[in-house]
Amino acid sequence: MTGLSIIESLKPEDRKKIWVVIPPEVMGEILVQLHVEVARGLIEITEQKDLIKAVESLESDDIIDLLHVIPEPLCSKVLESIGVQERKRLESALSYGDDTAGGLMSLDVLTVQASQSLDEVLQDLRKRGSMPKATDNLFVVDQLDLFQGVLPISVLLTHDPLLMVSESMDPSIDGIPYQMSAEEVALLFEHRDMLSAPVVAENGRLLGRITVDDIVDVIRSQTDHSFMSMAGLKEEQDMFSPVIVSAKRRAVWLGINLLTAFLASWVIGLFEATLEQIVALAVLMPIVASMGGIAGSQTLTLVIRGLALRQISRINAVQLFKNELSVGAVNGVLWSFVVASIGGIWFQSVGIGLILGGAVIINLICAAFAGASIPLILQKMNIDPALAGGVLLTTVTDVIGFMAFLGLATLFLL
Amino acid sequence: MTGLSIIESLKPEDRKKIWVVIPPEVMGEILVQLHVEVARGLIEITEQKDLIKAVESLESDDIIDLLHVIPEPLCSKVLESIGVQERKRLESALSYGDDTAGGLMSLDVLTVQASQSLDEVLQDLRKRGSMPKATDNLFVVDQLDLFQGVLPISVLLTHDPLLMVSESMDPSIDGIPYQMSAEEVALLFEHRDMLSAPVVAENGRLLGRITVDDIVDVIRSQTDHSFMSMAGLKEEQDMFSPVIVSAKRRAVWLGINLLTAFLASWVIGLFEATLEQIVALAVLMPIVASMGGIAGSQTLTLVIRGLALRQISRINAVQLFKNELSVGAVNGVLWSFVVASIGGIWFQSVGIGLILGGAVIINLICAAFAGASIPLILQKMNIDPALAGGVLLTTVTDVIGFMAFLGLATLFLL
Numbered sequence: 001m002t003g004l005s006i007i008e009s010l011k012p013e014d015r016k017k018i019w020v021v022i023p024p025e026v027m028g029e030i031l032v033q034l035h036v037e038v039a040r041g042l043i044e045i046t047e048q049k050d051l052i053k054a055v056e057s058l059e060s061d062d063i064i065d066l067l068h069v070i071p072e073p074l075c076s077k078v079l080e081s082i083g084v085q086e087r088k089r090l091e092s093a094l095s096y097g098d099d100t101a102g103g104l105m106s107l108d109v110l111t112v113q114a115s116q117s118l119d120e121v122l123q124d125l126r127k128r129g130s131m132p133k134a135t136d137n138l139f140v141v142d143q144l145d146l147f148q149g150v151l152p153i154s155v156l157l158t159h160d161p162l163l164m165v166s167e168s169m170d171p172s173i174d175g176i177p178y179q180m181s182a183e184e185v186a187l188l189f190e191h192r193d194m195l196s197a198p199v200v201a202e203n204g205r206l207l208g209r210i211t212v213d214d215i216v217d218v219i220r221s222q223t224d225h226s227f228m229s230m231a232g233l234k235e236e237q238d239m240f241s242p243v244i245v246s247a248k249r250r251a252v253w254l255g256i257n258l259l260t261a262f263l264a265s266w267v268i269g270l271f272e273a274t275l276e277q278i279v280a281l282a283v284l285m286p287i288v289a290s291m292g293g294i295a296g297s298q299t300l301t302l303v304i305r306g307l308a309l310r311q312i313s314r315i316n317a318v319q320l321f322k323n324e325l326s327v328g329a330v331n332g333v334l335w336s337f338v339v340a341s342i343g344g345i346w347f348q349s350v351g352i353g354l355i356l357g358g359a360v361i362i363n364l365i366c367a368a369f370a371g372a373s374i375p376l377i378l379q380k381m382n383i384d385p386a387l388a389g390g391v392l393l394t395t396v397t398d399v400i401g402f403m404a405f406l407g408l409a410t411l412f413l414l
Numbered sequence: 415m416t417g418l419s420i421i422e423s424l425k426p427e428d429r430k431k432i433w434v435v436i437p438p439e440v441m442g443e444i445l446v447q448l449h450v451e452v453a454r455g456l457i458e459i460t461e462q463k464d465l466i467k468a469v470e471s472l473e474s475d476d477i478i479d480l481l482h483v484i485p486e487p488l489c490s491k492v493l494e495s496i497g498v499q500e501r502k503r504l505e506s507a508l509s510y511g512d513d514t515a516g517g518l519m520s521l522d523v524l525t526v527q528a529s530q531s532l533d534e535v536l537q538d539l540r541k542r543g544s545m546p547k548a549t550d551n552l553f554v555v556d557q558l559d560l561f562q563g564v565l566p567i568s569v570l571l572t573h574d575p576l577l578m579v580s581e582s583m584d585p586s587i588d589g590i591p592y593q594m595s596a597e598e599v600a601l602l603f604e605h606r607d608m609l610s611a612p613v614v615a616e617n618g619r620l621l622g623r624i625t626v627d628d629i630v631d632v633i634r635s636q637t638d639h640s641f642m643s644m645a646g647l648k649e650e651q652d653m654f655s656p657v658i659v660s661a662k663r664r665a666v667w668l669g670i671n672l673l674t675a676f677l678a679s680w681v682i683g684l685f686e687a688t689l690e691q692i693v694a695l696a697v698l699m700p701i702v703a704s705m706g707g708i709a710g711s712q713t714l715t716l717v718i719r720g721l722a723l724r725q726i727s728r729i730n731a732v733q734l735f736k737n738e739l740s741v742g743a744v745n746g747v748l749w750s751f752v753v754a755s756i757g758g759i760w761f762q763s764v765g766i767g768l769i770l771g772g773a774v775i776i777n778l779i780c781a782a783f784a785g786a787s788i789p790l791i792l793q794k795m796n797i798d799p800a801l802a803g804g805v806l807l808t809t810v811t812d813v814i815g816f817m818a819f820l821g822l823a824t825l826f827l828l
Contacts, residue, residue, distance in 0.1 A: 009725045011733055033605060122571065131568035134609055136550070153567060154545035157536070190634065191447060193627040195548055195609060212626050213607035216633060220604065223637030224719065230644065231715035232708075239720050240730070243737060247744040250712050254705060254749055261704040262756065269697045269760075275689075282696035283683045286812070289700070290675040291668060294646075298664050301645035305638065306653050311423045316654070319425055323657060330661040335668055342676065346683075398700070 008038055011240050016045055028054035031069070032062045036236040039069050048074065052081045059133065060086075061106030061214060064093050093208070101185050102178035104218070105199040105208030108132035111141045112151055112165050119161035121151070134211040136195040140169045147175045147198050147206040175200030178207055182218045187310060189215040226304060229386035232256075256391055264289070264398035271406035274414060280347045281409050284356055287339060288405045292363035292397030295331060299324045299371025300393050304385050307375060321372050328368030332361035351413050359405035363397060370396040422452055425654050430459055442468035445483070446476045450650035453483050462488065466495045473547065474500075475520030475628060478507050507622070515599050516592035518632070519613040519622030522546035525555045526565055526579050533575035535565070548625040550609040554583050561589045561612050561620040589614030592621055596632045601724060603629040640718060643800035646670070670805055678703070678812035685820035688828060694761040695823050698770055701753060702819045706777035706811030709745060713738045713785025714807050718799050721789060735786050742782030746775035765827050773819035777811060784810040 007015055007030070019042050022030065027046065031039045031054065043051065051070070055063055055078050067075055067090070079087055089107050096102025110131060112121050121138065125131065137150035149171035159168050175198040176185060189197070189212060196211045224235040232253030237246075268275070268285070275282050303320070306312040312320060336357035344353020374392050375385035421429055421444070433456050436444065441460065445453045445468065457465065465484070469477055469492050481489055481504070493501055503521050510516025524545060526535050535552065539545065551564035563585035573582050589612040590599060603611070603626060610625045638649040646667030651660075682689070682699070689696050717734070720726040726734065750771035758767020788806050789799035 008723075009720075009727060009730050011730075125571045126573070129572050131572060133607065134550070135568065136548070136609075153571070154549065157539045157567070157571070158543050158545060159540070190630055193547065195550075195626065212609065212630070216604055216626070216630060219630060219633050220637065223634065223641060227637060227641045227644075227719065228715060230641075231712045233712060233715060237716065239716055239725060239734060240737060243740040243744060246737065247741045247748075250709070250741060251745050251748060253712065254708055254745055255752075257708045258701070258705065258749065258753065261701040264700055264704075265697050268700070272693050272697065275696050276693045279686050279690045279696075282689050282693075282699075283679050283686065285696075286678055286682070286700065286703070287672070287675040290678075290808075291672065294668055294671045295664070298645045298647060298667065301642060301647060302651065302653055305641065306423075309422075311653060313423060316423050316425070320653060323654060323660065326657040327661045327664060330657060331665050331668055334661075334665060335672065338669075339672065394704075398704075 008034060008238070009240075012041055012242065015042065019045065024050040024053035025057045027051075028056075028058040028062070028066065032058065032065050035238060036069055037238040037241065039066075040071070041238075043070055043074075048077060052078055056082065059106060060090065060093070060108055061104070061208075061211070063090060064103070067094060068098055096178060099182040100178065101176045101180040101182070101199050101210060102207065104182055104185060104210050104214050105178070106132065106211060106214075107208050109198075109206065109209045110135060110138045111145075111206065112138045114140050114142070114148060114164070114166040114169065116165045117161065118156055118159060118163050118165065118168060121156060121165065122161060132209075134196050134213060137173075137198075139198050139206055139209070140165060140171075141206050145206050146204045147200050149173055150198070173198070175204065175206065176210065177202070183222055183308070184310070185210060186215050186218045186222065190219070222308065226308060226386040229384060230301075230390050232387070232391075257394075260391055260395045260398065263395060264402060267399050267402045268406065271402075271410060274406055274410045278352075278409065278413060280349070280352055281406060284343050284347075284352070285402055285405050287343075288356065288359045288363055289398045289401035291335060291339070291360055292367040292401045293394055295328060295364045296367030296371040296393045296397050297390065299328075299368050300375060300389050303372055303375045304389060307379055307385060312376070317376065321369070324368040324372045325365060328365045329361075332364035335364070336360040352409075355405065355408045355412060358408055359401065362404040363401045366400045367393070367397050422448060422652075423654075426455055426652075426656065429456065433459065438464040438467035439471045441465075442470075442472040442476070442480065446472065446479050449652060450483055451652040451655065453480075454485070455652075457484055457488075462491060466492055470496065473520055473522055474504065474507070475518070475522075475622075475625070477504060478517070479628075481508060482512055510592060513596040514592065515590045515594040515596070515613050515624060516621065518596055518599060518624045518628050519592070520546065520625060520628075521622050523612075523620065523623045524549060524552045525559075525620065526552045527556070528554050528562060528578070528580040528583065530579045531575065532570055532573060532577050532579065532582060535570060535579065536575060546623075548610050548627060551587075551612075553612050553620055553623070554579060554585075555620050559620050560618045561614050563587055564612070587612070589618065589620065590624065591616070597636055597722070598724070599624060600629050600632045600636065604633070636722065640722060640800040643798060644715075644804050646801070646805075671808075674805055674809045674812065677809060678816060681813050681816045682820065685816075685824060688820055688824045692766075692823065692827060694763070694766055695820060698757050698761075698766070699816055699819050701757075702770065702773045702777055703812045703815035705749060705753070705774055706781040706815045707808055709742060709778045710781030710785040710807045710811050711804065713742075713782050714789060714803050717786055717789045718803060721793055721799060726790070731790065735783070738782040738786045739779060742779045743775075746778035749778070750774040766823075769819065769822045769826060772822055773815065776818040777815045780814045781807070781811050 137152050140148045149169045150173045151165055151169045155168050178199050196209055199207045201207050221235050228235045339360050340353040340357030343356040370393055375389050378385040378388055551566050554562045563583045564587045565579055565583045569582050592613050610623055613622045615621050635649055642649045753774050754767040754771030757770040784807055789803050792799040
């Protein structure tokens with residue numbers, strides 16, 4: 001375990017005991033790496049002057065991250081304590097959305113001019129005495145700060161110092177527009193194996209720089225988000241939140257799911273007369289619902305991931321539906337045969353077997369259709385498919401499962 | 415969409431049409447970034463000489479990644495085509511596990527000696543003419559190649575060239591042992607915001623270097639793995655695999671879940687006599703199972719993530735159980751009251767209401783216990799908790815849900 005996991009794996013009370021002995025200069029570095037919820041808990045018990053020291057010890061992109069976590073009015077007070085010029089830069093950076101390129105970027109950028117020689121650049125660097133973290137490229141700008149390309153550090157180190165920046169730079173690199181979503185920036189970094197990238201305004205002016213360490217956090221929280229959302233949890237959820245806090249949050253999810261469960265019960269209730277006559281149906285009906293739920297959640301998971309990785313578009317959506325419906329049909333036929341045989345033998349009834357098999361086919365095909373269409377529709381409506389998809393899917397597979405099985409039985413067995 | 419997502423979002427037939435026009439020198443770069451399954455499909459249709467060219471165009475860590483994907487005997491043939499010295503290095507690297515630090519590392523490393531001056535290092539670099547990707551640190555070794563520390567590029571660029579490496583280096587950086595698991599390496603990179611790290615043998619000899627772009631892939635596939643496993647899918651699953659391939663794979667998962675469903679049915683079957691007398695029980699019983707399943711999967715998800723992030727240890731496991739059982743109890747009491755009221759009013763029976771409420775409390779507490787213990791036990795048994803956890807949990811919540819509800823009814827209502 002690293003130091004950070006140790007802090008997160010402690011109970012809130014024990015965390016606080018450790019926190020008070022940590023020097024303020026180190027606090028900032030720790031806070032930006034903790035889950036939001038854990039960080040908030042610690043910020044609450046930090047003295048204002050220590051918090052200011054903690055913030056001041058950070059680089060600007062980390063300061064911005066941390067300011068997003070500090071509640072008002074504390075956040076404004078911390079901002080006030082920072083020097084005027086730095087504050088202006090931070091305030092403009094804070095105005096970008098947290099999950100956009102603008103929100104991710106750092107303001108610590110090393111720029112050079114195309115008219116300099118490599119040797120001049122080297123001398124400037126030596127005068128500066130330090131470089132921002134993860135500097136693999138220097139950014140080439142003109143007098144108006146318009147972004148023109150990059151000068152890789154590797155070129156600077158390995159090429160003849162008498163060369164000009166204009167001869168050595170790579171003008172083919174584009175700046176990332178500041179409005180680009182964090183997810184898309186992450187995919188760009190992944191596909192191009194980048195360590196840092198320039199962020200530009202609409203007019204091409206260089207605004208800042210995104211570094212790969214922040215992208216790693218985006219990727220972690222992005223996939224974490226889908227995983228946790230499927231169970232109605234938030235990715236910043238703290239394993240050791242106070243019981244009442246956890247219970248309250250999860251109660252909401254249980255309540256939403258209870259509506260689904262009651263809807264399914266209501267469907268079963270419609271067939272009470274049928275169940276009274278053939279009790280075997282009550283024994284077998286969960287099988288139909290459960291098979292539909294499992295098959296549907298496979299399609300749902302695949303489509304949610306495809307959407308997150310931007311692999312699903314208008315062009316291939318039709319193909320996706322065809323594929324999933326075919327898979328549903330193939331498995332429907334296969335498993336309905338198995339289920340029908342077992343059910344028929346168990347209750348010594350060909351009729352029950354046939355109806356069970358028929359209901360499984362129907363539900364598996366509907367499950368495939370629901371699993372593929374629900375996330376696409378939710379995405380269109382700007383609702384998170386990972387959060388709402390599972391509940392909706394279960395509603396569909398439960399309702400259709402019970403209705404198909406008990407409905408077929410009412411039609412053919414009574 | 416980037417070029418890579420376009421390839422992945424195409425049908426296999428269309429991918430192949432595009433593939434034949436791609437020059438071999440670019441193929442390697444594309445193959446290493448595609449999902450394993452997509453890459454395999456394309457490798458199958460690539461001519462051997464093109465594949466060799468593709469491999470030769472890559473850096474050594476990417477070659478190793480790609481060789482892991484190329485099936486035998488093709489893989490050996492490609493290896494044979496590579497120069498003797500390079501082959502030896504690759505073969506030893508291939509012998510490390512794919513998911514260890516050794517398997518992740520690249521062999522392209524820039525080393526310097528403590529006795530050199532910064533100026534000598536700068537001159538050597540210029541003679542070399544290029545640097546491996548993501549080089550933020552040069553590694554300092556002694557004559558026996560024992561790792562001694564790092565010389566950051568930023569120091570090399572900003573410090574007086576007359577200084578010695580020994581005066582400028584950072585000796586506090588430790589090498590990563592080659593056996594460390596890829597997940598742990600990824601957590602280290604995340605927590606320390608590293609761009610690259612040295613990999614060392616047991617005796618401290620420098621073996622290679624891990625770069626952050628490979629760590630990004632580890633993190634993506636690690637969280638992806640949990641997400642996909644929960645639905646019985648593999649993370650390399652291709653959305654557009656042929657229907658029969660997809661259907662076969664998912665059939666296995668449906669079959670495993672069918673066993674669970676039949677087990678639940680069998681439990682219900684034990685109470686056929688009870689159901690025959692009170693049909694209302696058949697209508698309400700899915701509610702108990704479903705509430706347990708939802709509550710349990712929340713705990714399960716939280717614990718699986720905690721295990722993946724190495725936040726759960728022997729020390730805090732007890733606290734975790736206490737917390738989850740308390741949350742289960744609080745929500746059990748709350749929702750059993752709601753469920754009991756609705757069920758009681760619906761069927762005009764205080765008895766049915768009370769029994770429904772009692773069963774919900776029992777199932778929610780058992781679900782919390784199962785959700786917390788199943789992943790811990792699976793982890794101990796070296797079974798992937800994300801894959802097997804969900805099925806086992808549903809088995810427990812279904813069986814206990816039906817048994818508690820129908821059992822209580824048999825005891826008190828008949």
